[in-house]
Amino acid sequence: xxxxxxxxxxxxxxxxxxxxxxxxxxxxxxxxxxxxxxxxxxxxxxxxxxxxxxxxxxxxxxxxxxxxxxxxxxxxxxxxxxxxxxxxxxxxxxxxxxxxxxxxxxxxxxxxxxxxxxxxxxxxxxxxxxxxxxxxxxxxxxxxxxxxxxxxxxxxxxxxxxxxxxxxxxxxxxxxxxxxxxxxxxxxxxxxxxxxxxxxxxxxxxxxxxxxxxxxxxxxxxxxxxxxxxxxxxxxxxxxxxxxxxxxxxxxxxxxxx
Amino acid sequence: xxxxxxxxxxxxxxxxxxxxxxxxxxxxxxxxxxxxxxxxxxxxxxxxxxxxxxxxxxxxxxxxxxxxxxxxxxxxxxxxxxxxxxxxxxxxxxxxxxxxxxxxxxxxxxxxxxxxxxxxxxxxxxxxxxxxxxxxxxxxxxxxxxxxxxxxxxxxxxxxxxxxxxxxxxxxxxxxxxxxxxxxxxxxxxxxxxxxxxxxxxxxxxxxxxxxxxxxxxxxxxxxxxxxxxxxxxxxxxxxxxxxxxxxxxxxxxxxxx
Amino acid sequence: xxxxxxxxxxxxxxxxxxxxxxxxxxxxxxxxxxxxxxxxxxxxxxxxxxxxxxxxxxxxxxxxxxxxxxxxxxxxxxxxxxxxxxxxxxxxxxxxxxxxxxxxxxxxxxxxxxxxxxxxxxxxxxxxxxxxxxxxxxxxxxxxxxxxxxxxxxxxxxxxxxxxxxxxxxxxxxxxxxxxxxxxxxxxxxxxxxxxxxxxxxxxxxxxxxxxxxxxxxxxxxxxxxxxxxxxxxxxxxxxxxxxxxxxxxxxxxxxxx
Numbered sequence: 001x002x003x004x005x006x007x008x009x010x011x012x013x014x015x016x017x018x019x020x021x022x023x024x025x026x027x028x029x030x031x032x033x034x035x036x037x038x039x040x041x042x043x044x045x046x047x048x049x050x051x052x053x054x055x056x057x058x059x060x061x062x063x064x065x066x067x068x069x070x071x072x073x074x075x076x077x078x079x080x081x082x083x084x085x086x087x088x089x090x091x092x093x094x095x096x097x098x099x100x101x102x103x104x105x106x107x108x109x110x111x112x113x114x115x116x117x118x119x120x121x122x123x124x125x126x127x128x129x130x131x132x133x134x135x136x137x138x139x140x141x142x143x144x145x146x147x148x149x150x151x152x153x154x155x156x157x158x159x160x161x162x163x164x165x166x167x168x169x170x171x172x173x174x175x176x177x178x179x180x181x182x183x184x185x186x187x188x189x190x191x192x193x194x195x196x197x198x199x200x201x202x203x204x205x206x207x208x209x210x211x212x213x214x215x216x217x218x219x220x221x222x223x224x225x226x227x228x229x230x231x232x233x234x235x236x237x238x239x240x241x242x243x244x245x246x247x248x249x250x251x252x253x254x255x256x257x258x
Numbered sequence: 259x260x261x262x263x264x265x266x267x268x269x270x271x272x273x274x275x276x277x278x279x280x281x282x283x284x285x286x287x288x289x290x291x292x293x294x295x296x297x298x299x300x301x302x303x304x305x306x307x308x309x310x311x312x313x314x315x316x317x318x319x320x321x322x323x324x325x326x327x328x329x330x331x332x333x334x335x336x337x338x339x340x341x342x343x344x345x346x347x348x349x350x351x352x353x354x355x356x357x358x359x360x361x362x363x364x365x366x367x368x369x370x371x372x373x374x375x376x377x378x379x380x381x382x383x384x385x386x387x388x389x390x391x392x393x394x395x396x397x398x399x400x401x402x403x404x405x406x407x408x409x410x411x412x413x414x415x416x417x418x419x420x421x422x423x424x425x426x427x428x429x430x431x432x433x434x435x436x437x438x439x440x441x442x443x444x445x446x447x448x449x450x451x452x453x454x455x456x457x458x459x460x461x462x463x464x465x466x467x468x469x470x471x472x473x474x475x476x477x478x479x480x481x482x483x484x485x486x487x488x489x490x491x492x493x494x495x496x497x498x499x500x501x502x503x504x505x506x507x508x509x510x511x512x513x514x515x516x
Numbered sequence: 517x518x519x520x521x522x523x524x525x526x527x528x529x530x531x532x533x534x535x536x537x538x539x540x541x542x543x544x545x546x547x548x549x550x551x552x553x554x555x556x557x558x559x560x561x562x563x564x565x566x567x568x569x570x571x572x573x574x575x576x577x578x579x580x581x582x583x584x585x586x587x588x589x590x591x592x593x594x595x596x597x598x599x600x601x602x603x604x605x606x607x608x609x610x611x612x613x614x615x616x617x618x619x620x621x622x623x624x625x626x627x628x629x630x631x632x633x634x635x636x637x638x639x640x641x642x643x644x645x646x647x648x649x650x651x652x653x654x655x656x657x658x659x660x661x662x663x664x665x666x667x668x669x670x671x672x673x674x675x676x677x678x679x680x681x682x683x684x685x686x687x688x689x690x691x692x693x694x695x696x697x698x699x700x701x702x703x704x705x706x707x708x709x710x711x712x713x714x715x716x717x718x719x720x721x722x723x724x725x726x727x728x729x730x731x732x733x734x735x736x737x738x739x740x741x742x743x744x745x746x747x748x749x750x751x752x753x754x755x756x757x758x759x760x761x762x763x764x765x766x767x768x769x770x771x772x773x774x
Contacts, residue, residue, distance in 0.1 A: 001281060008690065009553075009690035010552070010553055010567065011551055011553035011554075011690055012551065012690055013550065013565050013569040016550040017549075017568075017569055017574070020519075020569065020573040021572055023546065023574060024573065027546070027574060031279055032281065033268075034271065035268055035269055035274065036275075037269035040690070041754055049270065052275075053274045053275055056275045056282065069753070070731040071731060072728060072730065072731050073729060073731030073732060111371065117731045118742075118745075119742070120531045120729055120743055121744030125744070126570070126749075159581065171331055174269055174272075175272045184417070190409075213329060213378055214329065215327065215328040215330050216330070217333030225377075228383070229374070230376075259533070268526075273561070288536055288543070290532065291526075292532040293527055307528065307529050310529045311536065314609035315536040315539070315541060316536070373765035416709040430531075431528045432524065432528055433556055471635045472585065472587065472636065473585065473587060473588050473591070474588070485634070486640065486641070487634075501678055
C-alpha cells in the first residue's frame with residue numbers, strides 16, 4: 001500500500017500525475033490519500049498529520065509525503081526505512097516525527113528519478129517513482145545511497161511544573177478543535193473528568209470543564225477533552241473553538257486547577 | 259465494497275485513519291468516498307446525500323456514515339441490515355432515510371470496538387472497525403445486539419392541493435441548484451415541459467419556465483427542471499440559483515400554474 | 517483503469533454515483549480521480565488539466581471528463597479512441613486538447629445510456645456507464661456510431677518574434693503559480709538560467725530572474741522558471757504570484773531580455 005500526503009490540493013493535475021506514475025509501474029498497488037490539503041509549504045503541519053496517521057496503516061505501507069518549498073535545490077530527497085514502514089519525501093523534517101517514533105533503521109539519499117525528471121515536481125518525478133519501485137520489491141539500496149543523518153523537527157513537548165501543565169497549541173482541525181501537546185497521562189495527574197480547569201493562553205485565562213466527550217457539554221461551551229489521539233484538546237460543542245477563542249498554532253498553553 | 263460518508267473534511271487525518279483501519283483488517287476491500295464535505299454536524303444533509311447515493315452502489319455494499327455530534331454520549335452506534343445493504347453509523351437519524359427506503363430487516367446496537375477505542379472518534383474506533391469485520395464475513399450478531407428500534411428522520415414530503423404543489427427546499431448542491439421535495443410524478447400532474455410556472459417561497463413569487471434541461475434556457479435565467487434524482491429543482495443556467503434568489507434549505511415552496 | 521475529471525466538486529453525491537455505476541458493472545476496475553474541482557462549467561480549464569495529466573496514465577486508460585453546460589441539449593456525448601487511450605465526455609472541446617495530442621483514431625457519438633437515464637446527469641447515466649462497458653471489453657462500435665468530426669478547442673500557442681516571446685497566461689494552480697503557453701524550447705532560444713527577463717502583461721512590465729527552481733529565489737520574489745510540464749511559469753517563492761501580481765488566465769504575455 002502507498003499512502004500520500006501533500007500540500008498540492010486537489011484542483012490541479014499534481015496528485016493525479018503522482019498516482020498515474022505509481023499505477024503505470026505497479027498497476028495492482030492500492031493508493032490511499034491521507035490528505036492533500038496541508039497548508040501550502042507548511043512543513044510542520046504536514047509532519048504533524050503524518051505523525052498522527054501513520055501508525056494506523058498496515059505494516060509495510062510506503063508513505064510518500066511532499067511539502068517541499070526547497071524542491072530543486074540542494075535539499076536531498078530521502079527514503080527512511082523504519083521498523084514497520086517506509087517513508088519517502090524531502091529531507092526537511094517532514095518525515096521525521098512519524099519516522100522517529102516508529103524507529104528509523106536505515107536512511108537513504110534517493111538517486112532514482114524518472115528519465116524526464118523536472119526540477120520543480122519531485123513529488124511525481126522522484127518520490128512517486130521511488131515509491132512505485134519500492135512497492136515492486138526493488139531494495140532501497142538500488143534507489144539511493146545510505147546516509148548517516150537527516151533533518152529532524154523538534155517533537156512538540158509538554159511538562160508538568162508543580163500543578164501546572166505547560167505545552168503548546170499544535171494543530172487546529174476542520175472543526176476548529178485545538179490540539180495541544182499535553183498528553184493524557186499528564187492531564188490525569190492533575191485532573192479528573194468533570195473538573196473545572198484554568199487554561200492560560202497568551203495572557204488570557206479561560207475556565208473550562210474537562211469532559212469525556214463533546215456531547216456532555218452545553219452547545220457553544222468551550223471545554224477540554226482527551227482527543228482520539230490521546231492529547232488534551234480545546235473544543236466547543238457544535239462550534240469552532242479556534243475561532244471562538246482566537247487561538248493559533250504555536251501559542252503556549254498552561255493548564256491548572258483554578 | 260465499503261462506502262464512506264462523513265463531515266470530517268479532507269484536511270485532517272480522520273478519513274485516512276478510518277481507511278487505514280479498514281485496510282489493516284481487510285487489505286483487499288475497495289473503499290469508496292461518497293463525500294467528506296457534509297457541513298459539520300449537519301445530520302439532515304448527511305442523511306439526504308446518503309439517501310440519494312446509496313441505491314447506485316452494488317448489492318452488499320457496506321455504508322459507513324458519520325455525522326455525529328453526540329459521539330461519546332449515550333447515543334448508540336448502530337448497524338442496520340437492509341434488503342440489499344448494510345448501514346453503519348450513529349443512531350441519530352443519519353442512516354434512516356436511505357435504510358428505510360431500502361427496507362430495514364434487522365437493527366443492531368454495535369458492541370464491537372477497537373481495543374484502544376477513544377470517546378471522540380467512533381468513526382475510526384467503532385464504525386470503520388465494525389465495517390471492516392463485516393466485510394470479512396463476521397455476522398452482525400457477533401458485532402452487536404439486536405434492537406427493536408432506532409432514530410428516524412422525517413422524510414421530506416410534498417403534496418398536491420388542487421392545482422398547487424407544496425413541498426420544501428431540501429438541498430443545495432455545489433452549483434447552487436436547489437433540490438425540492440416535489441417529485442416528478444406530482445409535477446407532471448400540473449405541468450409539461452415548456453410551461454411557465456409560479457414558484458412561491460417565503461412570500462416571494464417567481465415566474466419560471468419548466469424545461470427539460472439547463473441547456474434550453476437563457477444564460478442567467480432561473481428555471482425549473484426535473485433533476486437527475488427525479489425531483490423538481492430550481493436552477494440557473496451557468497449561474498447559482500440559491501445565491502441569485504437567496505434560497506435556503508428548509509424553506510417552504512409552492513408551485514402552480516401562473 | 518478509469519480516470520475521472522469533472523467540475524462536480526466533492527460535497528454532493530454526483531461523483532459517488534458515477535463511481536457506483538462503474539463499480540456496479542465492473543467491480544474490479546481501478547477508478548482514479550484526476551480532479552473534481554474544475555471551476556463550474558469552465559470547459560477550457562477542464563481541457564487544460566486533462567491535457568496535462570493524461571499522458572502519465574497507463575496505456576489503455578479510459579478517461580471520463582465531464583464539464584458540461586450543454587447537458588441535455590443537442591450537444592453530442594462522444595467517445596474518442598486515440599493511439600493509447602479512450603476519452604469519454606461531452607462534445608464541447610473538453611476532450612480535444614488531450615485526445616488530439618495523443619492522436620485520434622476513431623470518434624463515436626455515444627448511444628449507450630442507463631435504462632433510467634436523466635436529462636441532466638450524463639456524467640452518471642451516459643459517460644460513467646459507457647466507460648464501465650468499455651472497461652468490460654465492449655467494443656466502441658456497440659456503444660455509439662462513428663462520426664466524422666467533433667468540437668476542438670484551439671491549443672494555446674506561443675511565438676518568437678525577433679527577441680520577443682509572445683504567448684498567453686493559460687492556467688493558475690493552487691499555489692498561484694501562473695502557467696504560460698511559452699514552452700521550454702522557445703525560452704531557451706532567448707535566455708539561460710540566471711538571466712533577468714522582462715515580462716509584459718496588460719501594459720505592465722515586470723523584471724524577473726529566470727531560475728532553475730523556486731528554491732534559488734528570495735522569499736517573496738517573483739521569478740520565471742520552467743515548470744514540471746515544460747512551460748514557462750511565473751512564480752513567487754513561498755507566495756502566490758497570481759495574487760501578488762494580479763494576473764488572470766487569458767491575459768497576453770510578452771517575455772524578452774530587458
